[in-house]
Amino acid sequence: MFFVDTVETPGLGNRGYLAGGRSTAVAVDPPRDIDRLLAPAARRGVRIALVVETHVHNDYVTGGPELARLTGAEYLVPADARVRVPRVPVADGDRTEIDDGLVLRAVATPGHTPHHTSYVLEEGGRAAAVLTGGSLLIGAVGRPDLVEPRLTRELARAQHASAHRLARELADEVPVLPTHGFGSFCSSVPSEGDATTIGRERGANDALVKDVDTFVADLLAGLEDVPAHYAHMGPVNAAGPAPIDLTPPRRADAAEVAARLAAGEWVVDLRDRTAFAEGHVAGTFNFEADGKLATYLAWLIPWGKPVTLLAAEPRQLADAQRELARVGIDRPAAAATGGPADWVGDGEAPRSFPRGTFADLVGARERGEEVVVLDVRRDSERAGGHVADSAHIPIHRLHGRLDEVPDGEVWVHCASGTRAAIAASMLDAAGREVVAVDDFFRNAERAGPTVVRRS
Structure with missing residues (x-):
């Protein structure tokens, strides 16, 4: 009987997996802090014999090379991936035994990257689960625009074909175990739900219900800005990251x-x-x-x-x-x-700024106060509705565009308060008078059409 343990990284919206049998296991898309995979392996009393990557990751630093080095495992990486670390190249159809009767079969699923590979976990010759990395996700697919802009349309079409290949070759009941999609910006759209199967995706995933031209057009139209640090993750992973160092930093007074x-x-x-x-x-x-x-x-x-x-x-x-x-x-x-x-130093006092709600904002406007409203949500969020007469600078662009924020007291908001807090701190650091709107945007919508405009 096989097992699959999930290693969650909710802050990045990712999952890694440990799958195996009685004595040996495979680690799939391991995070950099590999102790989180070594611990479940020790609890189960299994040896990590294989470490595999579905692709060269753009959103986090992999722990694959270091985990393979420490455990003596084989490090399997798609053959066409350009990496400069010792590895075993994996090609479509390759089969690698994990434990007695438990086999990992490689399936080429280009789209998220040109070399992307999924892995079918087979027990007794039958598919028991498929580890899909950034290919078929829960209600979505991995975005195709992280490698090279000129390849984006081609990779989007490849994503459609790869999703159909998995749906064609695997039975409805086979669980789908993706790496991305739980809040990750590697997902083409926000994923909903915590678990899925081939059958569920067959009836709900755009890649499986839309024709290729419609799917590609809709996918490309929905893509938003790529997190800036993604430009650095791929090269780090290709070169081979250094082992993680979590020793405490020096103390500052x-x-x-x-x-x-x-x-x-x-x-x-x-x-x-x-x-x-x-x-x-x-x-x-x-x-x-x-x-x-x-x-x-x-x-x-x-x-x-x-x-x-x-x-x-x-x-x-x-x-x-x-x-x-x-x-x-x-x-x-x-x-x-x-x-x-x-x-703070001797004789200095901490700074502070007020927090408010959308009801407070409405009240300030009704009293005739001259306030600046700054929306730091993403473009797609704002397209669904925005506060009337508000300025808009997405949070990831704000630091370089602070001089574009209109003069006056700035009431800054997002969808829930988290990004507004970041933005408020940046404005405060720049010497602006700021109010952080710590509220859900739906409460602005409840105030009616005089508050929220539809795009």
Whole structure:
């Protein structure tokens, strides 16, 4: 009897897998922090004999080479992938035994990348599950525009063909186990649900219900900006990432925090947005540790710029360091724990700014107050409705466009408050008067057509 253990990385919207039998197992698309795969293998008493990649990843740093080195496993990578690490090249149809009666069969599924390969887990000669990486996802497919712009249309057509190949060759009851799609920006559209099968996708996935021309046109029309750090992940993975280093960073006192801010470095406060608004060091940015920390910080920070982390307590700091290492932000320049009173210099006071709701915003406008409303959602979100007379700069573009925000008190909002908190901290650091709208956009919609305009 085989098993499949799932290793979740919710901050990046990804999953890795450990699958095996009585004594040996395969690790599929392992995250960089490989202890999360070694632990379940130890609990089950199995040896990791194979480590496989479905593709060279663009959204996170792989732990594949290091996991293979530590365990002595064979490292299987699609044959056409351009990598500079020792590996066993895998071609369409290759079969590799994992355990007695348990076999991994490679299926070429280009689309997310030209070399993308899915793996069918076969038990007793029958398909028991398919590990689809960035090919067939839950209600979606992996986006085809992460490799080379000139290949995007060709890869979109390949995604359609690959999805149909999997649906054609596998039975309805076969579970589909993707790597991307749980909030990952590698997914072409947001995925819904936690589990699926070939049969479910056959009736619901656009790649399987639309003809190829319609599918490609709709897919390409829906693609949005690619997170900036994706440009760095592929090359890191192709070259072979260094082993993860999670040793604690050097401790910074208030003087060092001030010096790093003065030098133009990024000092990131990991506390929740309520605590940050109530008091923080002037010039710091608020990226909540419990949000999509790695995605948004890696997207917004100039690549390679030193970052100092401020955390409420050591566990928050350690978790954030691990999360950031997964996207190649390896070593914080320094770190400190505690609160604003510990991080500001003698004679200085923490800064603060107010928070509000959409009802508060409506009230301010009804009182005749002159306020600037800044929407930091993505283009597709704004297309579904926006606050009347609001400015729009998506969060991932804001740092370079702060001078475009109109003069006045800025009420900044997103869909739920998380991105608005990041934006509010950036505006505050730039010396602007800001109110962070900590509210769900649906509450703006409930205020009626005088508040929300449809595009």
